[in-house]
Amino acid sequence: MCHDNLPLLEVDNLSVSFRMYDKAFEQRDLKVIQDLTITVNKGEILAVAGSSGSGKSLLAHAVLGLLPQNATVGGRIFYKGRPLDVENQRKLRGSEIALIPQSVTYLDPLMQVGKQARGADKSPKRLRRQREVFQRLNLTRQTEKLYPFQLSGGMARRVLFSTAIITDAELVIADEPTPGMHLDQALEALSILRELADKGKGIILITHDIDLALQFADKIAVFYAGTTVEELPVADFAKGPGALRHPYSKALWHALPQNDFMPIEGFQPYAGDLPEGCLFAPRCPLKTSECEAENPPMRKLRGGKVRCVHAS
Amino acid sequence: MHLEANNIYFRYTSKTPFILKKVSFSIGEGERVGVVSPSGYGKTTLVKILAGYEKPTKGEVLLDGKPLDPKGILPVQLIPQHPESSVNPRWKMQKVLEEAGQLRSEVMSAMGIEPEWLDRYPRELSGGELQRFCVARALCADTRFLIADEISTMLDVITQAQIWRYILSEADRRGIGLVVVTHNPALAERVCARIVDLRDINHIEQEPK
Numbered sequence: 001m002c003h004d005n006l007p008l009l010e011v012d013n014l015s016v017s018f019r020m021y022d023k024a025f026e027q028r029d030l031k032v033i034q035d036l037t038i039t040v041n042k043g044e045i046l047a048v049a050g051s052s053g054s055g056k057s058l059l060a061h062a063v064l065g066l067l068p069q070n071a072t073v074g075g076r077i078f079y080k081g082r083p084l085d086v087e088n089q090r091k092l093r094g095s096e097i098a099l100i101p102q103s104v105t106y107l108d109p110l111m112q113v114g115k116q117a118r119g120a121d122k123s124p125k126r127l128r129r130q131r132e133v134f135q136r137l138n139l140t141r142q143t144e145k146l147y148p149f150q151l152s153g154g155m156a157r158r159v160l161f162s163t164a165i166i167t168d169a170e171l172v173i174a175d176e177p178t179p180g181m182h183l184d185q186a187l188e189a190l191s192i193l194r195e196l197a198d199k200g201k202g203i204i205l206i207t208h209d210i211d212l213a214l215q216f217a218d219k220i221a222v223f224y225a226g227t228t229v230e231e232l233p234v235a236d237f238a239k240g241p242g243a244l245r246h247p248y249s250k251a252l253w254h255a256l257p258q259n260d261f262m263p264i265e266g267f268q269p270y271a272g273d274l275p276e277g278c279l280f281a282p283r284c285p286l287k288t289s290e291c292e293a294e295n296p297p298m299r300k301l302r303g304g305k306v307r308c309v310h311a312s
Numbered sequence: 313m314h315l316e317a318n319n320i321y322f323r324y325t326s327k328t329p330f331i332l333k334k335v336s337f338s339i340g341e342g343e344r345v346g347v348v349s350p351s352g353y354g355k356t357t358l359v360k361i362l363a364g365y366e367k368p369t370k371g372e373v374l375l376d377g378k379p380l381d382p383k384g385i386l387p388v389q390l391i392p393q394h395p396e397s398s399v400n401p402r403w404k405m406q407k408v409l410e411e412a413g414q415l416r417s418e419v420m421s422a423m424g425i426e427p428e429w430l431d432r433y434p435r436e437l438s439g440g441e442l443q444r445f446c447v448a449r450a451l452c453a454d455t456r457f458l459i460a461d462e463i464s465t466m467l468d469v470i471t472q473a474q475i476w477r478y479i480l481s482e483a484d485r486r487g488i489g490l491v492v493v494t495h496n497p498a499l500a501e502r503v504c505a506r507i508v509d510l511r512d513i514n515h516i517e518q519e520p521k
Contacts, residue, residue: 051468052440102439102466103396150324153393153462154351154495179465180393182350182495208468211498255473258498263473267424 006081008171008202009040009063014075016058016067016226029072032271033058033226036075037298040171040202045193047213047234048206049252050223051268056206057102058226060173064099065089079171094119098169100177102206104156107148113159114144117166126166133162136192138185153180161189165196172196173204178212190216211258214238219304222249225268225279227295232304245306247284278308286310313341313376313456315362315388315489320371322357331357332368333515337508339457342487346494346504353510355493356393359459362491363390375456387456391463393493395442399434405445406430412449422478423448424471439466447475451482458483459491464499476503 016033033055040046048056061067063077065086077084079092093099108116118130134143137158148156157180164172174193178186186209194216197203207213213220214234222230230246237243241250251264266283269275275282277292284291290309298305301312316338323330331354339345347355360366362373364380373380380386392398399408409415409430420427423444434442443466450458458479464472480503483490494500500507 049468052466052471053438054468057438104394105397152352152354153356176466180351180462180495183497185351186495208466208472209496210469252469255469256498257469257473257496257502261473261476261502263470263477267426270426270428272428 007039007041007078008044008080009038009204010076010078011036011038011059011063012076012078013037014059014062014073014077016055016062016074017072018068019070019072028272030272031226031274033062035227035295035298036223037228038204038221038231040204042200042202043197044219045197045203045205045217047210047217047220048204048223049208049210049213049220050229050248051225052208053268054223055226056223057175060099060175060204060206063089063173064093064097066093066099095167096169097171097173098164098167100161100164100172100174102175104148104153104160107156107160109148112145112147113151117144117159117163119163119167129166130162133166133192137162137189154182154185157181158185158189165192169201171202171204173206175206176208177205178207178209186212187215210237210252210256222246222252224248225274226271227279227307228298228305229280229307230304231298231306236302236304245301245304245311246280246308247286247310248280251283280308313387313489315339315373315375315457317358317362317368317373318371320358320361320368320373322354322361322366322369330369330516332361335371335510335514337362337513339489339491341456341489342483344483344490344492344503344505346492346500346507347510348494348497348500348507349510349514351495354514354516355510356461358510358514359390359461359491359493362457363388363459365390385452385454387454388459389450389452389455389457390459391443391446391450391461393461393463393465395446395466396434396439398446399442401434403433404430405432405434405437408434408445408449412452414448414452419448419451424474440468440471443467444471444475447479451479455486455488457489457491459493461493462495465495472499 014036017029017031020030022028118126161177193203217234219233221228230249241253244250254260255263277294281287281291296307296309298307320332320335322332361368425444
């Protein structure tokens with residue numbers, strides 16, 4: 001059985017690659033995640049922020065074993081100290097580990113949403129729980145009987161959100177749960193996640209709404225080009241660029257509309273064409289020859305972790 | 313050019329309640345209008361009607377005093393909220409850009425579209441990557457009004473700032489009117505000159521779901 005001091009989820013040096021066809025019958029592996037390490041403890045919300053296409057959703061899918069067949073997964077994933085293999089994933093997903101998927105297309109278009117939210121469990125207890133959750137998310141009784149196409153974007157999001165928290169999962173992976181929700185509803189949804197965490201569950205909150213995440217999360221992992229570049233306590237982000245460690249995290253801060261709305265130049269490198277050395281170097285203001293030699297390892301710094309030789 | 317919606321009513325069937333009731337809205341050339349409200353007040357329905365995707369149950373949408381022309385490229389272009397369900401799943405991305413006449417290197421580099429993506433199908437791209445294509449094709453040469461329905465929620469903040477700066481500079485250069493639906497107050501303040509709250513102009517009686 002599990003011990004309380006073990007982290008709920010440990011992802012250690014995860015890598016994910018896709019086998020793709022190049023020309024005719026030539027195949028190659030496209031590495032989309034490398035050296036990715038995160039830890040989620042009980043009672044904790046880990047916010048995952050970072051570039052679009054940096055592998056945030058892939059991380060969620062790798063933990064749940066939902067990657068397509070042409071994917072190869074390296075590294076180790078532990079759930080309550082035990083390796084999470086294919087058999088365990090099948091057993092645990094939906095019961096102990098729940099996903100709030102990113103896209104509203106995950107809803108079954110031919111099933112009433114109340115029924116979808118309850119899932120296979122037909123018990124009155126589940127029905128009560130579903131109504132309770134719908135009510136908290138401001139979805140009326142009539143909504144239960146609607147089909148997904150009759151819902152507004154924000155309502156569909158709230159239904160998706162409810163599907164995962166109706167279960168008694170120990171670990172909830174929320175993949176961008178709030179876009180399309182109005183601010184009040186997004187705050188309510190995130191406070192439900194906070195309550196779950198306070199009851200001892202673990203939450204991974206993948207989000208672009210950094211300002212919202214700040215109010216609820218305990219720590220943030222910043223992703224770039226398929227790897228973690230910084231892990232920091234949430235308070236540091238609120239303090240501003242001075243308290244941040246990695247130049248990419250600082251760039252995120254400056255791009256927020258409430259700060260400068262000023263993007264840095266350039267784009268995240270394409271997975272098939274990664275630079276040698278530090279992945280952020282081509283866009284980095286601090287770049288030196290040292291950065292191009294090798295991708296720096298994560299190191300501890302001021303109560304967080306950073307993957308940068310210049311950070312101080 | 314001038315785009316207006318006069319006394320719009322909308323409901324899906326005669327048995328379901330009205331989603332929009334007596335809604336009037338107008339926007340002039342080069343204007344930037346934000347549309348806000350809690351979800352369920354009909355923001356997306358209104359912009360779909362403005363862009364000709366839905367017909368109002370009652371009322372009319374006029375472009376320079378004339379109804380929208382169903383033939384040819386409509387000068388009112390909508391960038392949808394969910395890119396994954398608005399791109400033809402059987403087309404490679406190259407064809408998506410070609411259709412809009414936007415397969416040009418300056419558009420692609422401004423939007424950060426990698427040449428490798430052109431050879432992929434929509435399901436092989438992330439939501440944020442796909443959204444760049446939707447923005448690019450909506451900014452085609454004939455566009456006079458651009459409607460952005462929550463376009464940046466799935467983008468990281470750096471990409472969001474990049475795309476918005478590109479949209480704003482194109483809108484300025486070409487005198488395109490912008491309708492911006494957003495839940496993000498900070499973004500609305502940055503991008504829009506005027507803000508319309510649907511709670512004030514949509515006359516539905518009961519609290520929406």
